[in-house]
Amino acid sequence: MRRALLIALAAVGLMAAEPAAAPDRPLPDARQEARARALFADIRCVVCQHESIADSPAGIAGDMRRLVREEIAEGHSDAAIREDLVRRYGDFVLFQPPVRPGTWLLWFGPLTLLLLAGVGLIFAGRRRRPEVTALSADEERRLAELMQDQAVCPDPDASSPNDGHQGGPTIQP
Template identity: 80%
Template sequence: MRRALLIALASVGLMAAEPAAAPDRPLADARQEARAQRLFDGIRCVVCQHESIADSPAGIAGDMRRLVREEIDAGQSDQAIRDDLVRRYGDFVLFRPPVRAGTWLLWFGPLTLVLLAGGGLMVLARRRRPETLPLSPDEERRLAELLRDEAVCPDPDATMPNDRQQAGPFN
């Protein structure tokens, strides 16, 4: 019983795995294949997202490589091939998406965040702390009364900041 359950679980795990990509078949013309390789480097794998389709082992990357080769073999221009991929997968598929209204955040968002953070840091650096005014004679008298009171005991080991101690090796 347990053995059958383990076999069933293992087979479900194998069925859930992505099928292996079909092996690449380079184009017969070396110039066309070199063109395809240049295109592969500028196209992002939609599964891996950080790799080009040239470097990705994902099955979809293999399909995308095959599609690019088919379109090159059919005589499509590089721009037509990129446009077809953008139509299918969106601007995200290109490592260098075009600058247009839909991609402004992608292009200028990081720069805007850096400028805003720098501006905020400059504002914080220029902000002056309020100066502490000296105590008035009335406040001095009230403080002296509070310190004489038995409820407030000053620390006998504490010294006033302006008191000079004996010069030691670290002073």
């Protein structure tokens, strides 16, 4: 019973996996194939997201490569092919999306955050430190009284900087 359950779970897992991409068929014209490969490097795989469709093993990347080759064979320009992919998948499909209001966050967001952090550091550095004022004569007198009182006494385990040793308890015989 357990064995049949494990086999069934393995079969379901294998069916859920994405099918392998069909093998690429290069264009017969070497110049067209070079154009296609240049475009592949500029187009992001929508599954992998960090790889171009040239490097991605995903099935949809293979479909996108096939689509680009078909459009090149039909005589479309590189700009028209990019526009078609953006229409289908959005600006995200391009590694360098166009600069327009919808993509300003992508283009200018990191620079804006860096500038805001710099401004924040400048203001933090210029923040005024409280000035230390000298004690008044009355405060000096009161401090001297407190120091003479037995309520405030030096720590017996503390060493003086003039003792000649580096701190720690002094052992008396």
